Amino acid sequence: MPPEDQALATGSEARRFVRAYHNGSLCTLSKKLEGYPFASVSPFVLDDRGNPLILISNLAEHTKNIDADSRVSLLVQPCSPDMQAAGRVTLTGRATRLPDKNAFADRYLRYLPQARDYFAAHDFYFYRIAVEYIRYIGGFGKIHWVRPEHYAPPPSxxxxxxxxxxxxxxxxxxxxxxxxxxxxxxxxxxxxxxxxxxxxxxxxxxxxxxxxxxxxxxxxxxxxxxxxxxxxxxxxxxxxxxxxxx
Structure with a gap:
């Protein structure tokens, strides 16, 4: 398989892996703790380009961190007795608040209906993580850096x-x-x-x-x-x- 086709196939595999899950570990750069990494749990839904959408409160520590420094990463992997043996994807990019809180509400709530009460609160907003780097580990010996143009699907x-x-x-x-x-x-x-x-x-x-x-x-x-x-x-x-x- 030509290298470009192989890269697209690997990117598609990484994207399909992420689509199977809707909870991840969000890592931000701490504002309070002088730039230390700060990890938290975050539900997410992908947009049509494979970028995670997260619904977070402006009172949350990770939101304060994002507003100070938008660089984040989101680790996606299944719960497993042997976490290192399971496949996983780390999506790294910049998180930006969406101006329209209602733009993705219907799709988000179809996947995560338990968030309805959060969505109704005035201090919750959607942030999109624009994916810039992808690290895909599909199993032993299957480790790849994936370029964003190989990860994102064509516009639809x-x-x-x-x-x-x-x-x-x-x-x-x-x-x-x-x-x-x-x-x-x-x-x-x-x-x-x-x-x-x-x-x-x-x-x-x-x-x-x-x-x-x-x-x-x-x-x-x-x-x-x-x-x-x-x-x-x-x-x-x-x-x-x-x-x-x-």
Whole structure:
């Protein structure tokens, strides 16, 4: 594989890894403690370019630190009995407060509904971490620095505009398909299920209270491609059921 294609593949792998999680360890530069690193826990949701969006209070220590020095890093990794053996990604960049508090509210709250009370408070604001450096550790011997242009997906404004409609349609008319997706990919029989997000790389469902990530083999950039991908996955689910029934 040519080096540029390999770099894009590694960047895509790192981005898909991050999409599976919504909590990270946020490290800021302390204002109170003379520039010492200061770590805290922060839920996040990615925007369409792979940049983390965090909702934080201006009373919090990390917010005071960001307002004094915007350089931050966010470590994303699963909880594991052996944390060093698990994959992880560190996203480093500059965090900036968004002027419109409502711009990402709907998407953020679909993923993190427990934040609704925080969002209603007047002292909470969205900050976007504009990713500048990515450190991806996918396992033993799989360690990479990833350039931001290899990590970020291409712009997909049409999909961003269509996302809410796709979600509403799937939740209103195709709950059985959503359950089939869970059964097919995770071997889970679920009762309560809803789609919460659709993006360039795949989609997310909340199934019986747990967020599940579904990567798609081909990128999705608009409503038509999303529909094609979801129909194809539903067909795979039916074929898998028919095969197992034989």
């Amino acid at each position: 404004d049409a999909l961003v505009a269509a996302e809410a409609g796709i979600i509403a349609h799937m939740n209103a008319d195709h709950r059985d398909n959503l359950r089939d997706y869970c059964r097919h990919q995770y071997a889970l029989d679920v009762f309560e299920v809803e789609m919460v997000g659709m993006d360039y790389d795949g989609f997310d469902l909340r199934a019986d209270g747990t967020l599940l990530r579904f990567d798609l083999p081909d990128p999705v950039t608009n409503a038509q491609e999303a529909r094609k991908a979801l129909v194809s996955l539903a067909q795979q689910c039916r074929e898998s059921v028919d095969k197992n029934a034989q």
